[in-house]
Amino acid sequence: MDPRGRVALVTGASSGIGLAVAQHLARAGAAVVLGARRADKLDEAVAKIRGEGGRADAVTMDVTSEADVTRLVSHAESTFGGLHIAVCNAGFGFYGTVEETPPDVMRRMMEVNFIGTYLTARAALPIFRRQASGHLTIVSSIVGQRGIAAMSAYGATKAAQVGFAESLRTEFAGTAIEVSIVFPVSTQTEFRYAMNRDFGHSVAGLGPKQTVDDVARAMVDGIRRARPAIYPHVSARGLVLLNAIAPGFTDRLVKKYGRRRVEPSAANL
Secondary structure (H helix, E strand, C coil): CCCCCCEEEEECCCCHHHHHHHHHHHHCCCEEEEEECCHHHHHHHHHHHHHCCCEEEEEECCCCCHHHHHHHHHHHHHHHCCCCEEEECCCCCCCCCCCCCCHHHHHHHHHHHHHHHHHHHHHHHHHHHHHCCEEEEEECCHHHCCCCCCCHHHHHHHHHHHHHHHHHHHHCCCCCEEEEEECCCEECCCHHHHHHHHHCCEEEECCCEECHHHHHHHHHHHHHHCCCEECCCHHHHHHHHHHHHCHHHHHHHHHHHCEEEECCCCCCC
């Protein structure tokens, strides 16, 4: 699907990957509706996109609220006359062992990362079915395909997105409704800072890294080419293949190069 002349919505669009993909879609000619909880950040994002000549609007919303998600989809239709691309991006993470992960954090993470994806898809897909076309893009993580130590809770929510996307891809196979799932590696966003703010620690790692623009470019290209799986960093696909061939070796590899806890006073936070 060529984004030019299309209407897209992006959740979790006030910063990070969500903001970057909204900007890249707008530059590609799409009208974009940004959804997130922080109204001030949304206003800034919309002003910047419009300042570059793009079309954009925003809805302050929470992806765990069915009413809010429905309002986001309705706003895209009423403001720009349709909906062709839906990007499910909202999410947050937690670093810690199973014993260190509070049940309320696990529930909230599943609500935001997975249920938010489910609600957005559930609201957008009836429109795609009526017009017999559309593109749903779900931002997962490489840990959704290959878990790492002390991120089992987060990895579980990301793996849930993978199973959801693969089922939908099968459901719509042979139609003009496309479903893509994105597998970023460690990306420089507010993810670590939000973790520090909410939980008093962050994470760092020795593995490959990428920028939000790297991810956004790969996502827009994936929409254009209807790619079912989008790997913004080439090493991520290699890790998945290695895990399928030699899971025990991969366990040791990701433990060595995986993420570690970083306290707030650390210089790189």
